[in-house]
Amino acid sequence: MLPEGIKIRFFFFLFLMMAAGGCSMAPFNPVFPNDQPAQSLALEYLPNTPAGYVDWVKALQQGPIHPKDSLDPAAPASKPFDLNIVFKIDRRYPLRDVVFPHYPHTQWLDCINCHPAIFLPKAGANPVSMQRIFKGEFCGRCHGKVAFPLYDCGRCHSGQKSTLIR
Ligand code: HEC
Ligand code: HEC
Ligand code: HEC
Numbered sequence: 001m002l003p004e005g006i007k008i009r010f011f012f013f014l015f016l017m018m019a020a021g022g023c024s025m026a027p028f029n030p031v032f033p034n035d036q037p038a039q040s041l042a043l044e045y046l047p048n049t050p051a052g053y054v055d056w057v058k059a060l061q062q063g064p065i066h067p068k069d070s071l072d073p074a075a076p077a078s079k080p081f082d083l084n085i086v087f088k089i090d091r092r093y094p095l096r097d098v099v100f101p102h103y104p105h106t107q108w109l110d111c112i113n114c115h116p117a118i119f120l121p122k123a124g125a126n127p128v129s130m131q132r133i134f135k136g137e138f139c140g141r142c143h144g145k146v147a148f149p150l151y152d153c154g155r156c157h158s159g160q161k162s163t164l165i166r
Contacts, residue, residue: 080107085099089162098157
């Protein structure tokens with residue numbers, strides 16, 4: 001057992017560290033492993049999401065970055081594909097439905113990056129779950145690795161409050 005004074009000072013110290021760390025600390029999540037990498041300071045001039053991560057979709061729209069469409073300068077630019085797919089969430093969870101937007105994805109990616117290896121191109125045909133996403137499958141093949149972190153929950157859970165009961 002620690003003497004009372006030391007314990008209080010220790011918790012005060014911990015509180016100061018947390019206050020100093022502030023928003024740069026990854027949000028704590030008791031359910032899933034907290035293994036998302038911290039964001040580099042060099043990226044701070046780019047637009048951010050409300051959760052404080054770089055918004056690469058806005059960065060592309062607003063123009064601070066201009067990635068090439070292809071390594072082949074003669075290749076024609078591929079046109080983005082405008083189709084949203086909604087993943088309904090059981091209403092026992094205090095979460096909105098997931099909206100998967102093809103448009104911003106196909107500004108960065110080709111159809112073949114996802115179809116058919118990661119997702120069969122048919123709504124509802126893939127056994128997607130949050131647990132499997134956190135294990136690095138489906139959306140987790142890119143999100144948390146080369147696309148925005150999985151802790152930015154509200155960016156995917158952005159639709160209606162679900163009414164689905166399973
Ligand atoms: C980042 C990954 C990704 C990329 C890139 C992508 N898709 Fe998809 N696509 C999905 C997901 C996720 C679904 C929904 C699957 C589900 O509901 O299980 C889907 C579903 C579809 C569907 C089924 C729609 C329906 O109502 O059944 C079609 C068609 C489709 N995609 C075509 C395309 C085409 C064409 C391209 C390229 C222009 C493309 N996709 C690029 C992820 C992607
Ligand atoms: C093949 C890689 C890949 C897969 C798989 C993938 N994404 Fe993405 N996603 C990206 C990239 C790249 C971006 C753009 C860069 C960023 O925002 O980090 C993006 C951006 C997004 C955005 C931001 C859109 C905006 O307008 O701001 C949402 C929402 C999103 N993804 C949801 C999903 C969901 C839901 C799934 C699974 C059903 C998924 N993604 C699967 C690569 C992927
Ligand atoms: C990259 C996109 C993405 C992000 C970020 C994301 N989710 Fe999800 N989540 C999904 C998709 C897609 C489903 C739908 C699975 C299905 O069809 O049941 C889902 C489903 C869920 C479910 C329903 C249960 C299940 O396994 O299907 C819960 C709970 C959940 N997410 C919690 C979270 C929490 C908490 C966070 C943030 C820590 C988060 N999600 C971040 C894409 C995402």
